[in-house]
Amino acid sequence: MINRKSLAILFPLLLSSSVSSINAKEIYNENGQTINLYGNVNPLYFYSYTSNPFAFHSIGNYTNLKIGIVSKSYINKFISGYMHVEYNPKFSSSYNENISNSFNKNNINLSYVGLDFGKWGSIDYGRNYGITYYSKQFTNKFFDNTESIIFHKDDNFLLGRTDDVLTYKNKNFSGYLDGFDLVLQHHNYCRNDKSNIKKIYNDSWGAALQYNSIYGFKIIGSTEISPYNEQNHLNKACDFVKSYALGCYYSFKNSMVSGFYCHSKNIERNFQKYDKKYKILDSIEVSGNYDFRNGFKASMGYIKSFGKAITNGDYHKISKSDTLNNHLNFILTYNFNKNFVLNIHYKYSLFKNNKYFSEKKNYFDDVNNSIGTGIMYIF
Template sequence: MNRMKIRRIALLTLVFSINNIANAAEIYNQDGNKLDLYGKIDVRNHIGKGKSGGDDSRVRVGIKGSTEISANLTGFGQFEWETMTNKTEDNHIDKNRLAYVGINHKYLGSIDYGLNYGVLYHIDGWIDVLPMFWDDGISMADNYMNGRNRNLLTYRNNNFFGYIDGLNIALQYQGKNTTNNKSGVSAAKQNNGDGYGLSVIYNTDFGLSFGGSYSNSHNVNNDMANYYANGKRAEAWSIGTKYNANNVYLASTYIETRNMTPFGSTNTNIAPKTQTFEIVAQYTFDYGLKPSLAYIQAKGKDLGEYGDNYLNKFISLGSFYYFNKNFAALLDYKINLLDKNKFTENYGISTDNVLGLGLVYYF
């Protein structure tokens, strides 16, 4: 194998895994105990009108550890934290993104509890590969089991107890987060009642994956007059497929939610129903360039006097360029397909195009 081919394989491996913890630095590994440190310094600027433009930089740091309990049992934990660096020193925003602990059995699967990803993200996360603007989608944090959230108990089993290679399942329970207990917050949209969810994913041995997920929770906000959504249950389901092989990444998802998705500039209103379609295509060249093209739309249904309206609808045209495993340049142009109307103006929904430029140092 010549030197150029070795370089190509190494670089492709980096690019396809860089969104995970591929760059984690091992800081301790002894007597069955392992601790890794990872993170990124992500500086970026959005060029757009009004609040769409400006500095959007952040720093993210995480630690991930494991300990061998016995031949078949392993304990593990992960913590991830992020701070925005685009404000003043005394006015910055900190986020605890992940904080969970669990135990894994070699054959029976794992169970963990804490601040983690909800089961809907197990599918929608396949679209979370855009250079910058994917967070305008549905899987927002602190919103039931759509993105990251707290009070999650999750059971996972890969390869279905060793009987079906590639079949991975997850069962999830979310405890109540309300103003009446310790995990509640003042923002009603970030609270939830007791709920459950599941995801099923099948990974083939040639890069193609299929999956679906479902969640159902008690809606603690159904008696609030300023919300459109007043159903007793908050519900969501998703299906998706992806292909990740031969330098190509393709993924698409379809998601429906009931009584759970916030919208508008302040996210203080909840849509009774949403329908979201997402698709992304990327190709990795052997010299580090990875162009990206995506289309995302989310439509709100039964929005009172506004009927049915798009909550977002845009094309993402962007690219990554990896100088090496620790340094990358990002470009993302969000082509907004929303038309300005009474609905977008009343709820502060942007209809402007935005250009994002950034540099990232991974460690």
């Protein structure tokens, strides 16, 4: 079993609230170095209703495997080194794979190394969570991947997980301001432009400030900005990529509630839906969870998102807001034991009265109720 010392090392390094991380196992502890392993296998399949009440439309197979390794190494009494690698092979296919996340084929969720300076903070570099994730981490797990949900994508400036991120974290402002945590990030993305074989850089900057109350309340504000547009070209018109996000969390006894709001401009690389490319995006998420303490846990999440698109290729002609997401998610889980978890997902769509409901048949699963079932094995 993992001991208290290993937990003290592990939890500050893990940003995700996944159950697999909590069940990490210590596999090595010698000469000041510890290595912890976690993971899960989660067979998951989704269906949605059709016009025939006795028939279902298959949305796709969302089975996933996740394996992670977290290590910390003692250097001296002032400094220790750490690393975190998480592998998530995408071996399943789904209906919306080419719609919601076609540009993200990376099987490595996390891969970074860093130095911990104790109360003076830590600094690491590699593939890591972007700054916006700090605000949306509390509601993230309450929405499945059966549709193109904005702000839930990787490799998109500093929204989700992304490459080449330098991150500095400081808890309690080095002991001078209890309850306040600071995160600073710089994203130095470089790629080759195939058209003229030259390197293009995308410098993004971000910051997050978190307040942790002793009464179980947390609030996180984050922001990011980049002078480069979604094609990774320097934006000479000063129409910068930017986002502002706010997340909150409150737990009491065996219940918890959380919320998230984000506004962005130019950040979703021309987020496309309903045959439009949206430049200005807003989203609000609210979620709640109740633990019955008999193995059952019930969760509910609500999400509503809006987008404004460019019309006729003219940046100054912005359309009226379109509703991009509007639904309730219900999740029921049952823990047979610490390794096996049964989960049932149900999405109730509030798109029925949306004007696109009858027009956009190719977004069938976005506007209809759906159900998903699976059983997770955690190791």
